[in-house]
Amino acid sequence: QKEVEQDPGPLSVPEGAIVSLNCTYSNSAFQYFMWYRQYSRKGPELLMYTYSSGNKEDGRFTAQVDKSSKYISLFIRDSQPSDSATYLCAMSAPSGAGSYQLTFGKGTKLSVIP
Amino acid sequence: DADVTQTPRNRITKTGKRIMLECSQTKGHDRMYWYRQDPGLGLRLIYYSFDVKDINKGEISDGYSVSRQAQAKFSLSLESAIPNQTALYFCATSTGSNYGYTFGSGTRLTVV
Numbered sequence: 001q002k003e004v005e006q007d008p009g010p011l012s013v014p015e016g017a018i019v020s021l022n023c024t025y026s027n028s029a030f031q032y033f034m035w036y037r038q039y040s041r042k043g044p045e046l047l048m049y050t051y052s053s054g055n056k057e058d059g060r061f062t063a064q065v066d067k068s069s070k071y072i073s074l075f076i077r078d079s080q081p082s083d084s085a086t087y088l089c090a091m092s093a094p095s096g097a098g099s100y101q102l103t104f105g106k107g108t109k110l111s112v113i114p
Numbered sequence: 115d116a117d118v119t120q121t122p123r124n125r126i127t128k129t130g131k132r133i134m135l136e137c138s139q140t141k142g143h144d145r146m147y148w149y150r151q152d153p154g155l156g157l158r159l160i161y162y163s164f165d166v167k168d169i170n171k172g173e174i175s176d177g178y179s180v181s182r183q184a185q186a187k188f189s190l191s192l193e194s195a196i197p198n199q200t201a202l203y204f205c206a207t208s209t210g211s212n213y214g215y216t217f218g219s220g221t222r223l224t225v226v
Binding site for chain 1: 118154155156157204206210214215216217218219220222
């Protein structure tokens with residue numbers, strides 16, 4: 001079993017829909033949870049990060065972490081065509097000497113249709 | 115200017131050729147990374163460096179080498195390119211904190 005599992009999609013939704021993107025993980029040492037957004041022919045950019053279980057909101061985006069179930073989600077409300085991108089979850093665990101190493105999911109490709 | 119700059123943006127090369135991909139950053143971060151991204155396989159770590167004198171192999175280092183010329187520069191070399199090294203290559207930097215890698219825009223490499 002891979003440490004981080006993410007459904008690759010693709011996911012296609014109409015404009016204005018609520019989008020739910022999800023990842024599961026197996027490593028209990030993961031402490032920080034992130035979502036990156038990657039537009040076509042661009043590098044991933046950090047969208048949101050969270051540490052504890054629960055919800056974190058930023059505008060139309062909500063990140064949710066359930067450590068007991070080892071499950072994280074990203075919700076996008078009122079989705080826009082500009083949200084069309086690949087979304088990668090990432091998680092970090094201590095790797096010694098006070099540093100952290102990231103593990104990425106494979107990414108979910110989202111298309112928002114006008 | 116971008117915080118993390120990769121050159122070239124696109125490159126087509128022939129099997130057996132040596133090629134170097136370059137990365138420079140203005141973030142002042144100590145840590146630098148090279149990843150490759152393939153459809154269906156996601157991001158895979160090739161090499162990483164925590165400072166100028168520190169180089170570490172990632173999960174797929176075979177066929178690659180790196181050089182950390184300065185805090186701000188980290189280059190990736192393919193000594194003898196092969197077609198299955200065709201991929202999108204990303205350089206990233208971090209402070210070593212728990213999150214927040216900054217990625218470059220990538221180099222699309224095609225080996226024919």
